[in-house]
Amino acid sequence: MVSTSTLPQGFSLIKRGRTELVIRDLYKDRLMEREIHNLEVLSLRQGDKAQFMEGRGLLVSLPMDGKGPERMVIRHYEHGGIFRALTRDLFVVGSRPFRELILTEMARKAGLPTMEVLIAIKRLVLWPFYKGDLVSKEIPNSADLLQYFTRWEKAKAQKQLGEKRELIRQAGRLVREMHEVGIYHADLQLKNFIVEMGEGGLGPLHIIDFDRSKVIHPLKSNKWLSNLLRLDRSVEKWRHSGLWITRTDRLRFLMSYLEGDEERRAFMRTYLRKYIRRRRRYKIGWAIERLLYS
């Protein structure tokens, strides 16, 4: 259960039966009017206005109020990993949606470009089991980095090459800033970077999904390194699906991340050997996962 003392500024706690909602005051009336606490009914009512996307679990995109172009994305919490078929969407004790909301708000307040959370929802099923959802404002005309790097694979025009390189540098800087905030991202992977695709070129890069993430001050080297390795694994995992990322791009990312930080550079040099050993281990893990779920 969330307490009102831990609520970020600008949010309210509302209870509806077995459901608890932490909702952004700015959108409270607009969303409560639409019975946002009952997401399944709300999604069904939308008919073909609802769009479905894939993430870990299903992501549903709905219009904010059926009038303007603004949309919201509903993420239903589901377990990941190789035991996900057993555990599905049931969680025990605590409140992952509320924790993610608090951390995301902290990141936003620090100036980190991320999504704007509208509501965190916790539905008690049977104590201590609960289900959770997080509703955030959709970033319009955007794609995640996995989509970006696979869709544009063959378009290797010089302009797009420059755009890609800048995007990778931006990603390096963004991860460094996230670590400066003290955030250890629990699932740093390509899908969790969102880039705005404007008509005149790419917009800013956002980092999303702080589920299970932690704030640690100061963020120690094993933590930031573990984050970088997780991201690297995600690149390695998707490489066979035609991901348009070269070894030089990875190096570009790393250089941008380490720019001007001699201490981290020195640390990185020491750990490069370890990296090679770890990569072999992860490859075995993915092979097992493919056998079980493909």
Place this chain on the structure above:
Amino acid sequence: MEEERIYFKAKGAKIEGLLSLDKRPPKGSVIICHPHPLFGGDMDNTVVVAITRIAAMWDFTSLRFNFRGVGESTGTFGGGTSEQKDVKGAIDYLGEGRKLPVILVAGYSFGAIAGLPVGAHDERVRGLIGVAPPLEMFDFGFLRNCPKPKLFVCGDRDTICPSSKMEELFETLSEPKWLRILPGIDHFCYDRRGLLERVIGDFLERIAQL
């Protein structure tokens, strides 16, 4: 980034400063005010230097200077009141002496006490940046009706500029305004280089587009 040592006049003192130089025409200029002189604050303070560097990255000229009684600046410490004359002198120097466009005033800690009141009331100043304004020591209520773009940065472990108090003040200010609260940072440790770059850089970009 190169800087030129300059001297300008303020009422009752001759002030020493460093003006950044760039080959490209600047998008604007920033005056940067340093922390408390009696606690070792001067224009070489790390945050002041960081803002100078960020301004250069966004093609803004910057002027950092020593308040009266610090370094080669003449005069004696004036508790924040006389230092406001130094800020005024800096604005005169950039606006009339150098004819530089878009003047912003940035102040870190005590620098905000001296810089922001002058910046808020001087028509030549287009925007204000307050890094850890010491809310426990000074009333920043004068900013409530200030229509200029304002950016505030503070740490959530800062006891001299408590983030809760900063949020309270921020709520009462008129738009346009931005507040960034940096986690894990106290009053003396604004060393998050990348974050400061983004936060202040975004603000400078907005100002340049106005």
